[in-house]
Amino acid sequence: MSGLTLHLDVDRWRRHLRAEAGSTPGLVPVIKGNGYGFGLRRLAEESALLGVDTIAVGLPSEVDQVRDAFGKTVVILNPWDAHLPLAVELAEDPQVLTTVSRLQDLAALADLETRPRVLVEVLTSMRRHGIAPTDLDRVALLADRVRIEGWSLHLPLRQQGRSAEAESLARAALAALPAPLWFSHLPPGEAAVLASDLAAPGAPPVPLRLRSGTQLWLGDPGSRHTTATVLDVHEVSRGMRVGYRQRPCLSDGYVVVVAGGTSHGVGLEAPTSASSLRQRAVALTSGGLEAAGRALSPYTIAGRKRWFLEPPHMQSSQVFLPGNATPPSLGDEVPVEVRLTTVTVDQIVPTHAP
Structure with missing residues (x-):
């Protein structure tokens, strides 16, 4: 899988x-x-x-x-x-x-x-x-x-x-x-x-x-969850340049390459409604982070959502994991939050309640 x-x-x-x-x-x-x-x-x-x-x-x-x-x-x-x-x-x-x-x-x-x-x-x-x-x-x-x-x-x-x-x-x-x-x-x-x-x-x-x-x-979110396969893990040091855009890493850590990219709809989520001034301010702030290349990814690794290193690629994404966290292994499945109305998954795997 x-x-x-x-x-x-x-x-x-x-x-x-x-x-x-x-x-x-x-x-x-x-x-x-x-x-x-x-x-x-x-x-x-x-x-x-x-x-x-x-x-x-x-x-x-x-x-x-x-x-x-x-x-x-x-x-x-x-x-x-x-x-x-x-x-x-x-x-x-x-x-x-x-x-x-x-x-x-x-x-x-x-x-x-x-x-x-x-x-x-x-x-x-x-x-x-x-x-x-x-x-x-x-x-x-x-x-x-x-x-x-x-x-x-x-x-x-x-x-x-x-x-x-x-x-x-x-x-x-x-x-x-x-x-x-x-x-x-x-x-x-x-x-x-x-x-x-x-x-x-x-x-x-x-x-x-x-x-x-x-x-x-x-209507029943508890009936499903989505994961992404870890495709590669690379240890990096502060200042090392990575990705298409060769941005320098801000600290020591790991580049984790995970399945899911623009062809799946990752990073192309439909906008949510923002009716209050606070919600609009959050949306503007998020947009500014994305423009600067610092968007929070939907991938959870070592217990927390992690930042994209750069916008998702066609079929995979690169996220940054700080050096004080335990990196996943090749082939591990990590949780990813996606909106199913905008995402195409590679496969649907039947599961059963314990």
Whole structure:
């Protein structure tokens, strides 16, 4: 075993997946990008085991990577684009449900002979994609030429005002055309209340579908950990120049070469939100350290996170270990903290609880 390795307690992970599926009515697992670190095909297979009838990918190009492992409906979340030949082709595929977020695109889909399956996205306070609530009545005019299977609403993560926005936009959509509501970032408890509130007196709750990605696949951090293989260890003395940039060592110690570089996503972590002045100051300070070549690495060696000697290389990284610490041996596995939504591991190794 060598490289960047994700150790996964498969039994515990699957217990979490089943618990999420059981508590999330209308669950639609989201499978996109790097597959949340697990890979698209594996998540498609896990979704099939959960017994759901629909999964969601981000791009048209991701459909082929999951359709063999999941034989039911595949939703494409990114808005349909008439300039993409693959998107046009997939819009006529009966297994595919296409998201449309512009009126002109809905009209173009309505011109296809196959009467494609579509989700119509409503513009939320995210201001990313969607048709404005004031224009939703124009969607109903095309309902006989496409199969509208629901309204899609992608809500912001911020909790304040979320339920009120969900209800307001849902009412606007249902007034234009009765159809199931597909939500992102709406907790099951809030969704259940909303479904009841939207229902007419004596009528059953409005059908809701809840998309889940991060919470579903990564919601139990205790089910996994990531390690990197020690590839080389070199003793160095103060002033010795090392690395591509030949920076001098500030003290005696060791250069530890570990698996994981830019091709894995190490050192390319997505930025975290910084809403307070203190958080922004920390972010600025961290950025200054990185610019000066003094970034703290995600690798833990001899009990502490250690500094990068320089930015990560393509497939490995060099970190500095002070001389008063015990160096690891060649082939040792050291802990590395990575964000699985931005990192590609070399291998996934099943583990079991002791």
